[in-house]
Amino acid sequence: MSNILFIGAGRMAEAMFSRLLAQPKRLFKTIYISNNTSKTHLAHLAERYDVQPVTNWTDVVDDVDAIILATPPSTQPEQLRTLSPLIRNQIIITIAAGIGPSILENHLPEGTATAWIMPNTAAEIGASMSLYTFGKHVNASQKTLTENILAAIGTYEELPEEAIHNLTALTGSAPAFVYEFVLQLENAATSYGISPTQARKLVVAMLHGSASLLAKTNDPVALRDAVTTPGGATAAGLQSLADHQFGDMLTKAIEAVNAHAKARKN
Numbered sequence: 001m002s003n004i005l006f007i008g009a010g011r012m013a014e015a016m017f018s019r020l021l022a023q024p025k026r027l028f029k030t031i032y033i034s035n036n037t038s039k040t041h042l043a044h045l046a047e048r049y050d051v052q053p054v055t056n057w058t059d060v061v062d063d064v065d066a067i068i069l070a071t072p073p074s075t076q077p078e079q080l081r082t083l084s085p086l087i088r089n090q091i092i093i094t095i096a097a098g099i100g101p102s103i104l105e106n107h108l109p110e111g112t113a114t115a116w117i118m119p120n121t122a123a124e125i126g127a128s129m130s131l132y133t134f135g136k137h138v139n140a141s142q143k144t145l146t147e148n149i150l151a152a153i154g155t156y157e158e159l160p161e162e163a164i165h166n167l168t169a170l171t172g173s174a175p176a177f178v179y180e181f182v183l184q185l186e187n188a189a190t191s192y193g194i195s196p197t198q199a200r201k202l203v204v205a206m207l208h209g210s211a212s213l214l215a216k217t218n219d220p221v222a223l224r225d226a227v228t229t230p231g232g233a234t235a236a237g238l239q240s241l242a243d244h245q246f247g248d249m250l251t252k253a254i255e256a257v258n259a260h261a262k263a264r265k266n
C-alpha cells in the first residue's frame with residue numbers, strides 16, 4: 001500500500017486527509033503531514049487523526065509514492081527546488097491556485113509525474129467539486145491513486161490546465177461567494193428586527209432547500225421561473241438584481257480571483 005506526504009497542513013490539507021482516513025477501504029498506509037510554522041499544530045492534528053507528523057519533510061520523501069503540495073502558491077517553487085534531487089517515481093500533486101502541471105514540470109526533473117487538483121472546502125464532508133489535470137508523465141497507477149484521492153473528497157472533473165486556471169474562481173473560491181451571499185441576506189433579515197439566530201435559521205434552511213431542489217432537478221432556469229410568479233413580487237427583485245449588474249458583478253469577481261491566482265501573489 002502507498003504512503004503519502006502532505007507538505008502544508010492547513011485547512012485544505014486537513015479537509016483532504018481527514019476524508020482519506022474516512023474511506024471504508026484504507027487508501028494509504030501512512031499519511032505524513034508537515035508544515036514550516038507550527039509543530040504544535042501538527043501535534044494537535046496527530047492527536048485527532050491517524051497521521052504521522054514530520055519535522056523535516058525531506059526525511060520521508062523516499063518513503064512515499066505521492067506528495068501533495070498544500071502550501072501557499074508563492075512558496076511552492078522553493079519546495080519544488082528542494083524536492084528535485086529527491087525524486088524517484090513519486091507523483092507530485094499541487095492543490096495551489098495558479099500552479100498547473102507545466103509549472104511543476106519546469107521545476108522538477110524531466111519525466112516527473114505531476115498533477116494539479118483544485119478542490120474546495122466541502123472536501124471536509126466529501127462534497128468538494130474538484131477540478132484536476134495531469135502532467136505529461138503520469139502512469140496508470142498514479143492516475144488511479146490521484147482519482148482515488150479525488151473520489152474520497154467528492155465529485156471531480158478532468159479539464160485542460162488552462163481551463164482550471166479559468167475555473168479556479170468557480171469551484172475553488174465561489175463557495176466563499178455563497179457564504180458572503182448568506183451573510184448579506186442575514187444582514188437584510190436582521191434589519192427587519194429578527195434575531196441573528198432566527199436570521200441564520202431562515203437563510204440556511206432556504207439555501208439548503210434551494211440547493212437540494214437544484215441537485216434533484218438540475219434545472220436552475222425552471223426552478224427560478226417556478227418561483228417567479230408572472231407579474232409577481234419575485235420578478236421585481238430579479239429586475240432589481242439585473243438593474244444593479246448582478247451578473248457583471250459575479251463575472252468581475254471571477255476575473256479578480258483568476259488574475260490573482262495566475263499571478264501567484266500569496
Ligand SMILES: NC(=O)C1=CN([C@@H]2O[C@H](COP(=O)(O)OP(=O)(O)OC[C@H]3O[C@@H](n4cnc5c(N)ncnc54)[C@H](O)[C@@H]3O)[C@@H](O)[C@H]2O)C=CC1
Pocket residue numbers: 007008009010011012013034035036037038070071072073075079095096097118119120121172173
Ligand atoms: N482554502 C481553500 O478553499 C482552497 C485552497 N487551495 C490551495 O490550498 C493551498 C493551501 O491553502 P489553505 O489550506 O487555505 O491555507 P492555510 O494557510 O490554511 O495552509 C497553508 C499551510 O502551508 C504551510 N506552509 C506555508 N508555507 C510553507 C512552507 N514554505 N513550507 C511548508 N509548509 C508551509 C502552513 O504552515 C500551513 O500549514 C493554497 O495553495 C491554496 O491556493 C485550493 C483550493 C481551495
Ligand SMILES: O=C(O)[C@@H]1CCC=N1
Pocket residue numbers: 097168172173
Ligand atoms: O483563496 C485562495 O487563494 C484559495 C484558492 C481557491 C480557494 N481558496
